[in-house]
Amino acid sequence: MSEDQSKAKDASYKKRMQRKKAHVDARIEEANIDKGIIVLLTGNGKGKSSSALGMICRALGYDMKIGVAKFLKGDQDTGEDIFLAKQPNVQISRMKTGFTWDTQDKAYDIAMAAETWTEAQAYLKDKSLDLVVLDELTYMVSYKYLDESAVLDALNNRPKDQHVVITGRAASENLIKIADTVSEVKDIKHAFRANIKAQKGIDL
Numbered sequence: 795m796s797e798d799q800s801k802a803k804d805a806s807y808k809k810r811m812q813r814k815k816a817h818v819d820a821r822i823e824e825a826n827i828d829k830g831i832i833v834l835l836t837g838n839g840k841g842k843s844s845s846a847l848g849m850i851c852r853a854l855g856y857d858m859k860i861g862v863a864k865f866l867k868g869d870q871d872t873g874e875d876i877f878l879a880k881q882p883n884v885q886i887s888r889m890k891t892g893f894t895w896d897t898q899d900k901a902y903d904i905a906m907a908a909e910t911w912t913e914a915q916a917y918l919k920d921k922s923l924d925l926v927v928l929d930e931l932t933y934m935v936s937y938k939y940l941d942e943s944a945v946l947d948a949l950n951n952r953p954k955d956q957h958v959v960i961t962g963r964a965a966s967e968n969l970i971k972i973a974d975t976v977s978e979v980k981d982i983k984h985a986f987r988a989n990i991k992a993q994k995g996i997d998l
């Protein structure tokens with residue numbers, strides 16, 4: 795490439811980036827609403843609960859106060875449970891039961907879900923909490939362990955600046971509707987299917 799051609803290429807690149815910057819700046823200017831949002835992380839791939847934990851870390855960086863309700867697998871100790879237990883700004887409520895196929899007792903699971911939901915509801919009324927994480931909540935709604943309309947009411951009536959992160963596979967239409975940001979994590983590959991057991995720091 796000649797020197798002239800190279801200069802023309804640089805100038806054209808600069809022009810394109812200037813146009814892009816003007817567009818991005820205009821979009822940033824337009825986004826001027828400040829409110830608590832609902833983030834819903836669903837899908838079959840790995841990364842939903844660990845993404846919620848990433849947002850907890852962000853919020854902790856700003857000294858925000860957080861409530862975490864863990865549905866479904868609250869009886870299993872993971873690395874994040876050990877970490878969260880040490881955080882003075884985090885309150886945590888863990889459903890005292892495991893997978894439905896482990897407990898094989900639906901009535902007990904429903905009672906445990908209701909107990910954790912009572913605590914989650916209190917978080918969703920607490921103005922001092924900036925962020926509420928409802929981990930694996932989607933299953934409670936799809937298994938009908940919790941009444942969907944009660945869940946939607948509690949979400950709708952929460953303090954207006956409070957953020958909520960909901961995780962779990964197969965989110966219902968209504969949860970998708972009520973959420974402001976929805977991401978579906980797609981399963982392309984998972985080490986477990988190659989017989990690699992769950993790894994500390996990655997899977998638990």
Ligand code: ATP
Pocket residue numbers: 838839840841842843844845961963979981984986987992996997998
């Ligand atoms: P993570 O907590 O790692 O972000 P997740 O919240 O997206 O995962 P869950 O369905 O809650 O997914 O399952 C949690 C556990 O199951 C983790 O150990 C994770 O690695 C594993 N897991 C997640 N997705 C899959 C999958 N598609 N196949 C096998 N194991 C999975």
Ligand code: MG
Pocket residue numbers: 842843844930961962
């Ligand atoms: Mg999860």
